[in-house]
């Protein structure tokens with residue numbers, strides 16, 4: 001099989017805007033499951049509500065497109081009832097960290113054996129561009145017309161302290177690294193979060209001087225700093241620019257997990 | 263045995279393999295009993311982070327083919343509403359036990375009520391139908407839980423066991439039969455579209471992990487299961503079928519008990535107030551007093567009212583302000599007299615007798 005065989009062809013093209021980063025993330029995910037030789041009959045994709053959460057509808061496995069924020073709770077039911085199935089969740093920053101924040105930390109704590117891929121575009125895309133828990137300070141959204149004044153969640157850091165077995169962050173620029181990270185997530189027993197910073201030209205870029213897709217991807221590349229490099233700079237007491245974010249693997253460990261096949 | 267434990271035993275007898283819940287008085291004993299028993303029978307028990315997650319996990323488990331259940335009360339029941347609508351829309355079999363307590367809000371955690379009878383029918387947004395049963399004894403907690411699973415699996419609808427604190431915490435003798443009738447869900451024929459129903463309006467179920475490759479969504483969907491959110495015809499067709507598959511089966515689903523069909527005064531009850539009605543009938547053996555006990559409350563069996571052709575009044579004791587009485591009024595020209603009782607205590611026989619005499 002090739003990753004293309006995982007698509008539900010009769011549902012293409014997707015509803016995504018031209019230049020949306022979500023398609024890249026789906027491609028990387030399907031590459032990863034395909035590389036591992038997983039069978040589509042034994043794989044279930046689950047999601048909540050949002051542009052990102054539409055992803056399972058384009059994949060030919062069994063899939064459950066649920067309610068806003070609750071995907072992880074539904075996925076927990078599937079995985080505990082049928083540990084032999086592979087469970088992969090697509091979610092967005094609003095879905096995972098705002099309305100679904102409680103399920104997020106508790107799924108990490110339980111360390112339920114699933115891989116969660118969060119398309120973090122700093123915005124509520126589907127509803128037209130409202131602020132999310134990851135909207136950067138100062139960013140313009142329809143609900144922060146004078147610039148966001150709220151703090152920002154670091155989703156990966158949250159997953160690490162909450163107990164996930166594997167956590168990595170990449171961007172839609174880093175397709176190779178992202179695909180490898182997803183693969184590691186799929187192979188790691190327990191809860192895995194892959195956070196992908198990705199562009200939403202329509203709802204975010206347009207209002208925040210990131211209208212051009214190529215420029216946005218360039219921006220993501222330029223502002224990503226490898227975790228190891230970041231740690232070195234900090235150790236050496238050197239300054240790290242405020243608008244940089246770390247990428248890489250934050251944790252890989254083997255804490256007791258739930259729903260691991262026997 | 264206690265009513266709540268009998269409910270859990272009923273679930274186990276019916277083949278329940280998955281329970282997810284969050285503690286809340288007066289329903290907690292259901293979860294606690296499942297926590298003890300399920301792991302011993304290769305089942306799964308999990309305490310979730312809230313009731314929203316509990317019903318979500320139950321629905322997820324159900325898609326793997328497992329018979330799945332949750333139990334809660336007032337505040338937790340309110341939290342479940344969005345996902346109950348999801349279960350209705352996606353036609354997911356699941357059993358929701360509500361051991362009712364006094365509301366609104368945190369209300370009376372330790373006392374009984376029947377204030378959620380309309381919420382269980384209409385609590386989630388949009389039009390849909392559900393099935394609800396109401397036990398009046400420990401034995402019925404067992405029997406009707408079994409029945410709730412069978413109805414839920416057969417009709418692919420969320421099904422409610424609408425108990426109350428009084429029956430949930432009551433201790434009575436329970437006879438557990440050697441075996442109970444267990445009806446499983448009909449499987450989807452391979453090659454058939456997953457949300458295409460036959461004459462009974464109930465599509466076959468495509469169990470996850472069996473190669474169906476089904477897409478399940480709470481969005482308005484066509485018979486393939488694909489989103490069709492802006493197609494007015496697809497929406498109407500789907501919602502009408504969701505309602506029809508339950509409402510047109512009202513006679514098959516109905517379960518009620520008739521006493522003295524020739525009576526002019528007829529008590530209509532479900533759940534705990536049934537006990538007081540029994541007491542009144544027992545105390546006045548010489549009078550002809552009718553009694554209709556509804557064991558299935560929704561879909562409302564309006565034809566049951568015609569079992570009393572001589573009826574001059576229907577007296578309806580409820581531990582709410584007349585929720586089912588209001589439904590009855592739609593279906594009969596006979597005067598319906600609500601006998602509401604709030605506060606957590608059961609009606610006394612005297613209160614019912616006074617209403618009876620007042621209606622003559």
Ligand SMILES: Cc1ncc(C[n+]2csc(CCOP(=O)(O)OP(=O)(O)O)c2C)c(N)n1
Nearest residue numbers: 050051052068092093094095123124125126
């Ligand atoms: C309970 C509930 N509240 C609100 C909504 C409306 N809603 C739909 S998608 C969405 C936000 C999605 O944002 P995100 O999860 O970041 O996904 P994106 O669209 O950006 O991929 C909201 C608020 C809903 N569907 N359900």
Ligand code: SF4
Nearest residue numbers: 016017020051125200
């Ligand atoms: S609104 Fe944003 S996230 Fe949604 S499809 Fe368009 S670009 Fe992608």
